[in-house]
Amino acid sequence: MRRILFALFMLPVLYVSALAGDAEIKAAQDTIGAQIEAFKRGDDAAAYGYAAPSIRNIFPTLEMFMSMVTSAYQPVYNPRSYAFGKSEEVGPASVVQQVLIVGPDGKDYEALYTLERQPDGSYKITGVSLKASNSVST
Template sequence: MRTFVMGTVLGTLMATMSLAQSGPQVEIETTIQNQMEAFRSDNFAEAYSYASPMIQGMFGDANRFGMMVQRGYPMVWRNQTVRYLELREIAGQLWQKVMIQDASGGLHMLDYQMIQTEEGTWQINGVQLLPSPDIGA
């Protein structure tokens, strides 16, 4: 009986920890996905709303931000598929790795730096284009 109770308590604790760990990742993925959907419909104002205050300050307005993404990150602006990989903490910052297949089928690996606002929502604080993944036949 004691083993059963300990197993049940341990199982419940692990499930709770798993949910707690997956919570931010789901919210972060949703933020990134919402921004990509806004770009797909050329709604630069909405896409801009998912950027952190620092990013917004760098570009000044949604149209300049949208043009930068169109030119510098066309795989984000128009993508075919998106796959969310690991969420990592590096030097106290959260980074979400994302693999994107662009409209012509090319694969791109990006790292999204995420910050949480005082209200608890997540914003994109930067994006890095990582070296392309090695894909073998």
């Protein structure tokens, strides 16, 4: 009987915990999507706003940030399409998110984003690793 009561008590706790994780992942995906959409509409300042303070320290001006993005991250800057892949909460305030991208050249890419929750509760992008994918788009 004790085990049944314990199990009944734990179900809501586990459910709420799963929802919290889903909310974190959704918030991180919203940040990535908002940055990509800002790039697509040419709103570079808005896109820069999704960069974490650590990235802003490395690229302290919008011009420096955009120079890096346009030279090294064309598939992210100008994707034909993108979709979210695997995601993982790697800490209480950190998310890793895979993004599958069809680049402007029609080739497939995989971007691995890292994000951290900021003191204001928002997620900001701390890094992106981009590589050509072995899959084929249709």
